[in-house]
Amino acid sequence: xxxxxxxxxxxxxxxxxxxxxxxxxxxxxxxxxxxxxxxxxxxxxxxxxxxxxxxxxxxxxxxxxxxxxxxxxxxxxxxxxxxxxxxxxxxxxxxxxxxxxxxxxxxxxxxxxxxxxxxxxxxxxxxxxxxxxxxxxxxxxxxxxxxxxxxxxxx
Numbered sequence: 001x002x003x004x005x006x007x008x009x010x011x012x013x014x015x016x017x018x019x020x021x022x023x024x025x026x027x028x029x030x031x032x033x034x035x036x037x038x039x040x041x042x043x044x045x046x047x048x049x050x051x052x053x054x055x056x057x058x059x060x061x062x063x064x065x066x067x068x069x070x071x072x073x074x075x076x077x078x079x080x081x082x083x084x085x086x087x088x089x090x091x092x093x094x095x096x097x098x099x100x101x102x103x104x105x106x107x108x109x110x111x112x113x114x115x116x117x118x119x120x121x122x123x124x125x126x127x128x129x130x131x132x133x134x135x136x137x138x139x140x141x142x143x144x145x146x147x148x149x150x151x152x153x154x155x
Contacts (some may be wrong), residue, residue: 037061
């Protein structure tokens, strides 16, 4: 059954290229043996750098289930997730995920995200995009408000 879901993710990636809608990436979210959400890379179509297949499939699954945690779901994606998508996978609490192509395969065709991993290892002042902290004490007010809120929805 796993191959069936991966085949669908791969099919979505191929169709996305053939239709000229975006990069060669497709993803599906599965729950109880049923595809509940699909996503394809739509970065260039929507001018949204976060419109990766995995993120869009996760968003759709969460909307369909009315929950931000996908604890009883699996993700099948045509390629090893980038750092952003990997973060979304962990934040959405998917049970597990499967991928087809590797990050190295993606890098060979121009989708290289290895620089992001290396940037994360650098100190703020050594990163390509200047990164500076401002107004920490003022910003802590939001954290205090969260800590004091009695009826918050934790995640």
